[in-house]
Amino acid sequence: MIYNTLTRRKEEFRPLAGDTVRMYVCGVTVYDLSHAGHARSAIVFDVIRRYLAYRGYQVRFVKNFTDVDDKIIRRANEEGVPPSLVSERNIEEYHADMAAIGVAPADEEPKATEHVPRMIQLIQRLVAKGVAYAVDGDVFFEIRKFPGYGKLSGKKLEDLVAGARVEVDERKRDPLDFALWKASKPGEPAWESPWGPGRPGWHVECSAMSMQYLGETFDIHGGGEDLIFPHHENEIAQSEGATGRPFARFWIHNGLANLGAQKMSKSLGNTLTIKDLARRHDPEALRLYLLGTHYRNPLDFAEARIDEAGRALERFRALLEAADRLASRGTPAPGSDDGLLGTVGSLRERFQAAMDDDFNAPQAIAALFEMASVLHAYRDALERDERPVGPFLLGVNELLTLGHVLGLFQKPVEPAGPPREVAERIEALVRARDGARARRDWRRADALRSEIAALGAITEDTPHGTRWKWTPR
């Protein structure tokens, strides 16, 4: 079941063609660095894509870059560089940001500037059908000619006109008509067209590129809920106006991350860029935090919550590390698992049921936490040699698999360690402390523990020896 903005209901999801899911998500306009809200959207659709793949679908995923628009041009003028430099730089930054937060690249990441001929074709089709008109080198879409206008956003034309605060271009036949093609002013990027030199309007790029890569009708179109109107509404009008066929079947919109609680920064906009977040926090903690709120709900972004999520992550990581260590100690061996795998199996079903119900990641994560609990309990018994190791390894593997579906546990379990010399010193101190402990010289042992702590590590004594963890301040 997926909530479809178009129908305002959860609907059973079936792809149009067999096992292939074709999905398009509106990417970013690359005039600046991406921020927390972009991260949320990217992670939400990354998880949707991963889950569909986990469910056995072949997902064809397209995410665009808007690399020509007013803001890019303005930024370029401010910096005194060509617009392409601004957009290329920010596309690189975007790729780096996505890699940093574990978002996999889309199968196709088309740029608007590389698809202008397609857009011109689409506009020509609309003009030929009589639903678009050219004035002085601009081309507008005539919304009154598209009966379904407003069906996605639930807006009535009369209300829109009444409340319109847009400055009205009197060349438009209706104030709501929107630009498909803009005649370019001197110094702006321009492409030749039947209407003279110009550049595409914002909305038309997504229609042209989505249909080029996915066909005239495809399964899922996504984006932030701020895009519902007018962007997505206009995409529907253009696409269906041209093809006469349904455009996207399911519309998925993520709730916005507002920084309301976070007072807007001193000078310019708030500085919660992905770059800053990735530098200050564990990216997986960020992901766990963001997925802890259902994707359609608004999220009040708070950095302290990311650190909380980081503490919760430790419980998973301890398990993965334990499995790594224990893997060498035995293979799946017969013996009672005390119901472990049965419990793990039913938790996996809960995970799936949650994700099947409109990608309820918070509930899916709850199942994962419970899975971690039973695995840890089993591990406790195992460390006392009361249980075979096989079931534990299988259970952790299940946890790992489901975590991957949410894009968690992507990094190697090896956490960043201290520099070699420090590690060697710590090792030496740990050995010395073990010696002291063997002599039951507690005072000496505690003194050594303090020294180890001063170097930035915490000791953990177990039945199988002392371990230490690097916990840099």
Next chain:
RNA sequence: GGCGGCGUAGCCAAGUGGUUAAGGCGGAGGUCUGCAAAACCUCUAUUCAGCGGUUCGAAUCCGCUCGCCGCCUCCA
């Protein structure tokens, strides 16, 4: 003004007509430990902004009130 959403424990956050209201963080107690750490166990909302109503039964449906937010303009 129009359209839409939200208000659940100290904090974050699921649940949207019917067994004990998920889960996380924090907190309290316990087990383990030389002491710790980590982990595990138990506890931490007789109650879901407030007031009415519908119903055998409501956090979940309806109405009103209070508070907060989004979109209607570029925006993930």
